[in-house]
Amino acid sequence: MINNLTRFRVLQLYKRIIKLSHSWQSINHPLKTSEEQLYIRNEARELFRKNQHVNNLNEIEEHIREGEARIELACHYKNPYPRPVNLPTYSLPPNHNRIRFKSEYEIEDISRPIYLKSYETKEDIPDNEEQLKTDKS
Amino acid sequence: MLSTTIRLLMRSGTLIRPIITTVRPLSIKPTLINFNEKRKTLINEIPRRWSHVHYTYPMIESRVMLLLRLFDKIDPNSLKLDSKFVQDLGLDSLDIVEITAALEDEFWTEIADVDSDHFLTPRHIIQYLCDKYDIYEHIEPVSAGKEYLEEAKAAADRAHHH
Numbered sequence: 001m002i003n004n005l006t007r008f009r010v011l012q013l014y015k016r017i018i019k020l021s022h023s024w025q026s027i028n029h030p031l032k033t034s035e036e037q038l039y040i041r042n043e044a045r046e047l048f049r050k051n052q053h054v055n056n057l058n059e060i061e062e063h064i065r066e067g068e069a070r071i072e073l074a075c076h077y078k079n080p081y082p083r084p085v086n087l088p089t090y091s092l093p094p095n096h097n098r099i100r101f102k103s104e105y106e107i108e109d110i111s112r113p114i115y116l117k118s119y120e121t122k123e124d125i126p127d128n129e130e131q132l133k134t135d136k137s
Numbered sequence: 138m139l140s141t142t143i144r145l146l147m148r149s150g151t152l153i154r155p156i157i158t159t160v161r162p163l164s165i166k167p168t169l170i171n172f173n174e175k176r177k178t179l180i181n182e183i184p185r186r187w188s189h190v191h192y193t194y195p196m197i198e199s200r201v202m203l204l205l206r207l208f209d210k211i212d213p214n215s216l217k218l219d220s221k222f223v224q225d226l227g228l229d230s231l232d233i234v235e236i237t238a239a240l241e242d243e244f245w246t247e248i249a250d251v252d253s254d255h256f257l258t259p260r261h262i263i264q265y266l267c268d269k270y271d272i273y274e275h276i277e278p279v280s281a282g283k284e285y286l287e288e289a290k291a292a293a294d295r296a297h298h299h
Contacts, residue, residue, distance in 0.1 A: 011250060012250060015250070
């Protein structure tokens, strides 16, 4: 279960990110400094709360690694937004017309980099949009 | 949480600054150089202010309550000195970490994580800061003379009854 040391590390990481959001200056887009600061703070809030029910110690360690990787990448590339990656080979994008095989989900989980661990892939077209199209036509 | 404009207003509103005898310590990597021509300072070379500041209890209390009222997850109408963060105001441990980070920025000190675990009400925060800055004018002194007088009076009453 969650011991005090892990809890302390998670809170320390969160505090680091909040402090980073206070002192963040944007190099590439100087006018968007406050926008990027708000982005850092809101992303931290969302993702930490999304993962707060995780109980497995190894998973928590991986999420701590994810947070630290995000901080390192943001400080190095002067860009707080995560870098999107391509789909792995031998897998097609998620599509509502086709049933995805279990191996494709597994390959996608394995090949996703650590800094995108908390993000989920979006489906191609949601169902309600399809219904709107059929209603109009 | 505090937006940058409100933080700027707060910075101009707090007219007094503490004595800074050391450079402000960093808990993160020093970030980028500010390109603004007017203030060519690195983050870790913030100019020190040598004004002598007098810290009082009302000043600390008003600053802490203002900071808590500006936090966007706290309802300012239901905020009192003794309202508990977790039970009454419905905050998280992550929110308390955010509040502690804002307090560190406001009061230019470092607050350890060990200490921020004990922040359950605003009164605890104010008491912690008063201890940090050695403020005790708001505490009523307990004099040995008063207690002795009371005990002497009680003994005298007992002697009269007997």
